[in-house]
Amino acid sequence: MGMRSPHLLHLYSHPAPSPSSLLEPEGRVATRGRPVARVWGMQGWRLGWCLFLEWARREEEQAEGDGVLAGWPGRAREKTAPPVVGLGTLGPGLQPGMADSAETRKLVYLVTGGCGFLGEHVVRMLLQREPRLSELRVFDLHLGAWLEELKTGPVQVTAIQGDVTQAHEVAAAVAGAHVVIHTAGLVDVFGRASPETIYEVNVQGTKNVIEACVQTGTRFLVYTSSMEVVGPNIKRHPFYRGNEDTPYEAIHRHPYPCSKAQAERLVLEANGREVHGGLSLVTCALRPTGIYGEGHQIMRDFYHQGLRLGGRLFRAIPASVEHGRVYVGNVAWMHVLVAQELEQRAALMGGQVYYCYDESPYKSYEDFNMEFLGPCGLRLVDTRLLVPYWLLMLLATLNALLQWLLRPLLLYAPLLNPYTLAVANTTFTVSTNKAQRHFGYKPLFSWEDSRTRTIRWVKAMEGSAP
Ligand SMILES: NC(=O)C1=CN([C@@H]2O[C@H](COP(=O)(O)OP(=O)(O)OC[C@H]3O[C@@H](n4cnc5c(N)ncnc54)[C@H](O)[C@@H]3O)[C@@H](O)[C@H]2O)C=CC1
Numbered sequence: 350m351g352m353r354s355p356h357l358l359h360l361y362s363h364p365a366p367s368p369s370s371l372l373e374p375e376g377r378v379a380t381r382g383r384p385v386a387r388v389w390g391m392q393g394w395r396l397g398w399c400l401f402l403e404w405a406r407r408e409e410e411q412a413e414g415d416g417v418l419a420g421w422p423g424r425a426r427e428k429t430a431p432p433v434v435g436l437g438t439l440g441p442g443l444q445p446g447m448a449d450s451a452e453t454r455k456l457v458y459l460v461t462g463g464c465g466f467l468g469e470h471v472v473r474m475l476l477q478r479e480p481r482l483s484e485l486r487v488f489d490l491h492l493g494a495w496l497e498e499l500k501t502g503p504v505q506v507t508a509i510q511g512d513v514t515q516a517h518e519v520a521a522a523v524a525g526a527h528v529v530i531h532t533a534g535l536v537d538v539f540g541r542a543s544p545e546t547i548y549e550v551n552v553q554g555t556k557n558v559i560e561a562c563v564q565t566g567t568r569f570l571v572y573t574s575s576m577e578v579v580g581p582n583i584k585r586h587p588f589y590r591g592n593e594d595t596p597y598e599a600i601h602r603h604p605y606p607c608s609k610a611q612a613e614r615l616v617l618e619a620n621g622r623e624v625h626g627g628l629s630l631v632t633c634a635l636r637p638t639g640i641y642g643e644g645h646q647i648m649r650d651f652y653h654q655g656l657r658l659g660g661r662l663f664r665a666i667p668a669s670v671e672h673g674r675v676y677v678g679n680v681a682w683m684h685v686l687v688a689q690e691l692e693q694r695a696a697l698m699g700g701q702v703y704y705c706y707d708e709s710p711y712k713s714y715e716d717f718n719m720e721f722l723g724p725c726g727l728r729l730v731d732t733r734l735l736v737p738y739w740l741l742m743l744l745a746t747l748n749a750l751l752q753w754l755l756r757p758l759l760l761y762a763p764l765l766n767p768y769t770l771a772v773a774n775t776t777f778t779v780s781t782n783k784a785q786r787h788f789g790y791k792p793l794f795s796w797e798d799s800r801t802r803t804i805r806w807v808k809a810m811e812g813s814a815p
């Protein structure tokens with residue numbers, strides 16, 4: 350899921366790249382078992398860039414047409430997107446219409462997992478929507494080459510190659526940051542990694558982030574949790590249009606949901622802890638449902654599988670099973686908004702969980718994917734009568750057995766296993782307005798926008814059907 354697509358790059362608008370001579374190494378972070386991590390950044394050029402950006406923004410306002418969805422939501426698109434609510438959305442000291450200036454830029458953000466599917470969107474969203482940002486630290490085990498293009502703007506973008514399981518690396522990255530958005534995680538429900546590794550990254554990694562905040566005096570921590578911490582549970586109870594207060598028996602066996610649940614608990618329990626300097630830590634956790642959008646690896650896998658099968662995909666899940674989905678841009682936007690609002694609304698938001706939601710329709714996992722893959726030339730062939738659930742479960746169990754038998758020789762990790770089949774086959778959808786009530790969240794991207802953007806990304810993929 351961590352693979353990046355080159356096609357994601359040109360979906361976003363960015364300032365023109367600067368000569369590479371501008372990119373000067375600024376520091377180093379030690380990493381275990383790997384070459385010394387490079388920390389790159391860029392100082393200076395800020396004022397000039399602020400003026401240029403303001404000029405460019407006005408040009409864009411005048412020039413932007415309606416039909417082109419070239420970058421993040423531009424001003425013209427915002428006419429269709431709901432206005433952003435919330436008192437602190439632009440942050441204290443920065444009023445709408447006020448020119449971007451170096452004085453207003455004073456916050457340091459750290460995004461762990463900033464080169465992942467969601468992380469990249471959070472990073473780009475912060476650069477677009479957090480005018481108080483002075484430095485953005487992007488921390489990841491694998492740094493994306495796309496980061497280079499971000500280093501030419503007014504915000505200092507510092508890429509840190511590091512491992513969340515290494516407490517000293519995390520502490521070095523957190524030191525001096527005002528806000529940490531912790532998205533890094535091992536998203537594995539296919540048996541690629543061992544349960545130990547999943548716990549190490551998701552639980553120990555999160556512990557390290559919390560301890561680093563406490564030791565270095567960072568006060569605001571936003572954690573990317575998951576709907577999986579709630580369900581579907583092992584009994585496959587449906588969760589139909591539930592909210593944060595809906596009772597549900599959250600019992601899991603699989604290491605991924607178990608690790609996310611433990612990590613979420615740690616984050617919430619850490620709310621109110623005293624950090625270095627005497628102030629208290631304010632934490633909160635966001636629970637996205639299944640995320641989709643530009644860069645989604647599983648969507649890419651399904652698309653290529655469909656192309657290999659002559660433009661067909663075969664239905665394995667009844668259309669009546671609803672699966673919650675949310676557009677990655679809206680998930681990123683919610684993270685940014687929470688980070689911006691945590692200080693002002695610490696008493697209300699601290700220690701809280703919020704489902705990530707938007708206007709994406711409730712559908713089965715496969716029918717939802719067809720919203721994007723259909724316009725790209727694939728069709729879903731109904732096979733429910735041919736392949737009953739018991740047969741799928743048998744195949745899934747066989748896959749699990751094969752995975753275990755072959756493990757000493759090779760990694761066999763197909764999409765179908767008993768866990769993924771159960772998740773895909775159990776209704777789990779959320780319907781809530783808690784995020785709107787607590788911090789004024791409204792989806793930045795309408796369903797139409799989310800769909801158009803995702804389709805355009807699929808179409809731009811290599812090997813696309815004509
Ligand atoms: N993809 C989805 O549908 C959902 C994802 N989530 C959560 O969102 C977060 C991001 O997930 P995705 O972007 O989908 O996954 P991803 O795999 O694309 O991104 C995770 C990033 O974390 C980095 N990472 C992994 N281990 C690391 C380590 N030891 N140290 C530093 N960085 C490390 C990876 O290199 C990767 O860039 C995760 O915490 C996941 O649990 C939650 C709900 C749904």
Ligand SMILES: C[C@H](CCCC(C)(C)O)[C@H]1CC[C@H]2[C@@H]3[C@H](O)CC4=CC(=O)CC[C@]4(C)[C@H]3CC[C@]12C
Nearest residue numbers: 536538575577638639665714764765769770772773
């Ligand atoms: C891979 C599954 C679909 C294939 C089913 C098959 C083989 C029968 O066709 C995916 C169905 C549901 C997905 C999960 C869900 O969206 C919730 C998730 C939340 C997360 O935090 C991480 C990812 C995931 C577990 C996601 C993973 C893929 C599915 C199981």
